[in-house]
Amino acid sequence: MQHSSFKLIIIKEIKSQYPFLIDNEGFDYFEEWQDEDFFLVSEEDVNFEGNFYLDLYEEKEKKWLGSLLNLPAKKMHEIRIEGVFINGDFSASGSIINSEGDYGPYVFVNGNINCQSLLLGGANVEIKGKITAKEVVMTYYNHGNFRCGGLIDAPVFIVTDHNTTFAERKNDLFYYNDRADDVDPKNECEYDDETGDEIISNELRKLLDNPLIETFEELERDLARGELVLKQNNPPAKTYEYWRDRVQANYRDLKLVPKEFKTEELCNLALNTSYHALPFIDQDLITSELCEQLVGKDGFAIQVIPDEFITKELCFKAAQSGTMIRLIPAEYYSEELILTTFKNGKHEPDINDIPSDFITESLLEEYVKIAKGLWLDNVCKQNGIDKLQVLKQVIDSGIQYLDNIFGNHFSKETVDYAFSVYKNEEEWSNYVQKYKVKFERLELNEYL
Template identity: 80%
Template sequence: MQTSNFKLITIAEIKTKYPFLTEDEKFDYFEDWENEDFFLIADEDVNFDGNFYLDLYEEKEKKWLANLLNLPAKKIEEIRIEGIFIDGNFSVGGSIINAEGDYGPYVFINGNVNCQSLLLGGANVEIKGKITAKEAVMAYYNHGSFNCTGLIEAPVFIVTDHNTTFEERKNELFYYNDRDEIDPKNECEYDDETGDEIMSNELRKLLDNPLIETFEELERDLAIGELVLKQNNPPVKTYEYWHNRVSENYRNLKLVPKEFKTEELCNLALSKTFHALPFIDQDLIRYELCERLVSKDGFAIQVIPDEFITKELSFKAAENGTMLRLIPEEYYSEELILLVFKNGRHEPDINDVPSKFITKSLLEDYVKIGKGLWLDKACKASGIDKLEVLKQAIDFGIEYLDTIFGNHFSQETADYAASVYDNETHKEEWAKYVQKYKNKFERLEK
């Protein structure tokens, strides 16, 4: 199974032919590899055109690999590739990309690396030589590791919460490593409004797109093999380009230059999720748009600008599933609170309700709607008799006994329920509940 420089061999063969690999602590780090699993290897220098992808577990990359090896896609689906080994120098015309931050293969390159950019996330990467990148070397997230025994030479070198070690570096334009001493002018700045860590202006002024503000946004560009530095004159972006980027990820709407940020493009992002709203220019946001988003998903109210939130919009959010804490308190009422509880996707949380709105009738409905998990706490805080609330809920109908017996069973609730429903009128239904909660009733008798 071979094409060009690369071939697939089993891990059993790897252990026999390259025993020094097994001495690396990251080799089969979790001890879950099988000898029948595979490595992608090249036993000589490699010159590769285009981008080289390390995320061999992902569907898109599997298709890329099948094409690389001239194998049916089904064949790649059937096998498990645990690592990549290159016994020589590795020169890539594009970028080397490990875009997945949570995991990746084991990678060992026994030579120098030359590429446009090197992006590393969850893979465990060992490079026994010098790295020369035209643009950037970036390692991010703490699930992966990266060790280079030689020089890392790149205009930009960024390490964010990643297990990265190296012998020496040469970075003429920018260096940031949050596990190393950082030049104050290269420090990030926290944005109180968005909660983002904004990159230093020292880096932002180097980038072709001035709208890139965070390392995450830069990583997204590197993950698709983009030229990102202004000095390298990246290709001019078209509307079609930005349409495709927004189609892939609504967050890319934030990076779209004003001349391409049309209402059509904004609507494309919003068709995917209401979370795109903060990236839309204020002059395109109207009440009708906000109403449409909230009608589709009540949780959208969390991104609606304050000036568009009304009592009517709050009720619409409640009707379409949301959390009480996302609605301004000025619009609270018992009716609204119960509407949120009834239509919510999760167990109603009485803890979200301000004390002035907690009444006996509200608690009775709270018990009927859900499990009433925090009933005891709410009753104590408000001075309302819990047993009276439960009795009233029982009075509403025998169908509520599941909630009462399931979550608030006691001698008192059992006795009261029996006094109401243990009779000829409800004989069969009562018997079903007694049988269903037989163990609880038996414990009362002991």
């Protein structure tokens, strides 16, 4: 690349030098830019060696751009780059990548683009000329916008839930656009009831170098790495070290590892990152010991354990490690299991997850002691249980539970009963003072 062709220009100067940009739909779309913020600008054609990254808000890409512009890291952290403007053609020997789906810079290329692949997510991008890609043009996620004033010439062109418009297209191998009605039915996705994923067409899968790619998200991850993805272009052979690095960076990539490289070591590497990698593990590597280890580390792992390995003991281990009762199969429910889950949970227990067969006064009493009891009133009504009686039992359990009662179930009835039980206790006055505002709000001044 001609490094000198790029420079940083403040937005105030951009508006002055290129006033036609101001009226462009994506220019300062949210009206958040400051005149002192920057654009990355080239006033001539750009020929770039390697991948060009558009996610200029991200730390990794800031470091990359700082190296490109010979700017220190401190300087890159001090400035904000809102856009990229190229007043000419833009060619890259690698891919042009905006892998962040939620956001991205404003990009305007006043000419043609030529690259390996073009991946666009959350950026606002306008290309005045044509786009020629060696492999794939892919736009994804509805936070971004892409407008091409010319031809999109790429063997594969994919639009998935993205605001993409173009003048014309030439795609010899595959075209998919979920916002258009000109897609060949054989290119449509199929919904997988078991995983909830949209599985890409076999017409696309047979073109890919990695036959294990099943979703657009998985393809996007390869494109975000600047990979060659089409079989016809003979991508470089992958090594074990390559797959180890990918799995270490993203456990989900274990699913894409060819069988000859999917070793126990690689599987354990993924599982050490997240129990969510378990569905990608070969069945012969899944053992009771492994399941116990995962659940012991994080009770939420119970949700990915195969049915044949779930036992009463494993469910209790999950409850002790911290999980949600809804993730445990109902056939293993007991009052002890439910309360253990409530006591060790990382989130507010949801009594609505409990079948009515297990809703008793004793369970609700413990529920109030453990949690805020947000749904106590509703659950009592549904199950014909006297709510006040439950709260009285909690009060009887000890003065320390007055925080639970006064904090979450304050009423004249609970105050009257608590007073009758603890009026002679020295700590009673402390609770009255602590919740004085509530006493005053209900005009229970006789207790103040």
